[in-house]
Structures are given as structure tokens and as C-alpha cells.
Amino acid sequence: MPETSNNVHILDHPLAKHKLTQMRDKNTPRSVFKALTNELSTMLAYEVTKEFETVDVEVETPLMKTVQPELKEQKLAVIPILRAGLGMVDGFTYLLPNAIVSHIGLYRDPVTKKPIEYFRKFPKDIAEREVIIVDPMLATGGSAIEAINIIKSVTDQQIYLVNILDAPEGIKAVQEAHPDVKLYTVEVDEKLNDNAYILPGLGDAGDRLFGTE
Ligand code: PRP
Ligand code: URA
Numbered sequence: 001m002p003e004t005s006n007n008v009h010i011l012d013h014p015l016a017k018h019k020l021t022q023m024r025d026k027n028t029p030r031s032v033f034k035a036l037t038n039e040l041s042t043m044l045a046y047e048v049t050k051e052f053e054t055v056d057v058e059v060e061t062p063l064m065k066t067v068q069p070e071l072k073e074q075k076l077a078v079i080p081i082l083r084a085g086l087g088m089v090d091g092f093t094y095l096l097p098n099a100i101v102s103h104i105g106l107y108r109d110p111v112t113k114k115p116i117e118y119f120r121k122f123p124k125d126i127a128e129r130e131v132i133i134v135d136p137m138l139a140t141g142g143s144a145i146e147a148i149n150i151i152k153s154v155t156d157q158q159i160y161l162v163n164i165l166d167a168p169e170g171i172k173a174v175q176e177a178h179p180d181v182k183l184y185t186v187e188v189d190e191k192l193n194d195n196a197y198i199l200p201g202l203g204d205a206g207d208r209l210f211g212t213e
Contacts, residue, residue: 041091081135084206088134113196115143136205138166141173
């Protein structure tokens with residue numbers, strides 16, 4: 001996975017690009033769009049965890065005792081930005097079953113494009129948890145920046161922002177506001193249109209996931 005710049009990781013894998021192309025297709029049915037979101041999320045989870053630390057432990061195989069690596073104990077929270085982020089949760093918890101899932105609800109005001117918060121709920125020990133924010137789309141970056149602001153008000157631990165498709169404008173905005181956050185995505189598209197939608201993009205991820213077009 002190459003880094004385009006500090007802290008921005010773009011998934012460099014033909015299978016991931018293939019699945020994203022299928023997601024872009026306006027004729028892809030909702031059930032397939034949902035399955036693709038899930039599959040790409042698992043691939044992204046695999047990439048994010050690449051930098052997780054391991055410790056050596058003793059294990060007894062059917063043949064002998066041996067010392068082998070396992071993941072260092074680490075408290076994690078996967079936080080989807082509602083609604084579209086919900087589509088990425090299963091892909092992450094499939095690989096990280098011990099991560100807790102908690103939620104931030106934000107929607108973009110249709111006129112101003114600014115995020116409006118309508119929900120937040122975290123576990124009591126959130127201050128001890130590294131946080132993986134998931135949301136398929138990073139457009140202006142407004143929703144992600146607001147989500148990170150909220151999470152930084154409750155924990156000082158490392159934050160990862162994981163998207164499927166980004167606009168360059170969103171990456172720039174998040175990096176300026178939160179240079180310490182590690183960004184992961186499948187692709188960075190060309191630009192935003194006048195309505196702050198990503199071009200060529202894949203349309204409205206929440207609407208396509210939940211059938212509200
Ligand atoms: C979408 C998307 C992000 C946000 C990205 O959510 O899932 O949360 O827009 O745009 P931004 O980077 O310009 O903030 P939306 O507001 O459409 O809500 P939804 O998930 O409930 O459909
Ligand atoms: N939100 C989406 O779902 N899609 C975009 O292109 C921009 C914001």
C-alpha cells in the first residue's frame with residue numbers, strides 16, 4: 001500500500017479497484033453495492049491492521065511447544081459515521097471481533113453541506129481506545145473533521161479514518177485540521193462537483209446502501 005503523502009494510505013490492489021468500479025456502476029443493485037462495501041471494508045481492515053504490534057507468546061501445537069507472534073492487546077473502537085458508515089462495520093468486526101462499535105450520527109445539510117450532528121454514544125472506557133472511524137465517502141471532509149473533533153474530545157489515542165472513496169479536497173481539509181490522523185482509502189477521485197459530490201464518484205453512498213434514492 002503506497003503512501004501518497006504522510007499518513008494517507010491508498011489501497012493498491014487490483015481486486016479492490018475492481019470492486020470499487022462495480023460500486024461506481026449506477027446499475028449495480030443495492031444488495032450487490034452493500035456486499036461490495038462489506039468486502040472492501042474487510043480489505044481496508046486488513047491494511048489498517050498491518051501496522052499493529054505483535055508480541056511473542058508460547059503456544060503448544062499438536063507436535064511441540066513454540067514461540068509465535070500474536071496481536072498485542074489493544075482496545076479498539078470502530079466508529080461508523082451514520083448512516084453510510086454502518087455499511088463498513090461488519091467488514092471491520094469480521095477481522096477485529098473484540099473491537100467495540102459505537103456511533104456518531106452526522107448528515108450534510110443539503111444547502112450548506114456542513115455536517116449536522118444528531119447522535120453520539122460511546123462506551124465508558126472510550127478514553128483508553130484507539131479509534132477507527134469508518135465512512136465510505138470523504139467529500140468536503142466536513143463530516144470527518146467534525147467526527148474527529150468529537151472523538152478527540154473523549155480520547156487522546158490514535159485515530160484512523162477509513163473511507164472507500166475520497167475527494168482530494170477532503171483529504172487536504174482533514175490533513176490540515178488533523179495532521180495526526182491516519183487516512184486509508186481505496187481511491188482518490190478527481191474533484192467535487194458544484195453540489196459537493198465526488199466526481200466521477202459513486203453517487204450518494206447512504207442512499208445506495210439504504211435504498212433511499
Ligand atoms: C455522506 C457520507 C459522509 C459525508 C461526506 O453522508 O457518508 O458522511 O456525506 O461528505 P463530506 O465529506 O462533504 O462531509 P450523508 O451526509 O449523505 O449522510 P448519510 O450517510 O446519512 O446518507
Ligand atoms: N456523500 C456521498 O455519499 N457521496 C458523495 O459523492 C459526496 C458525499
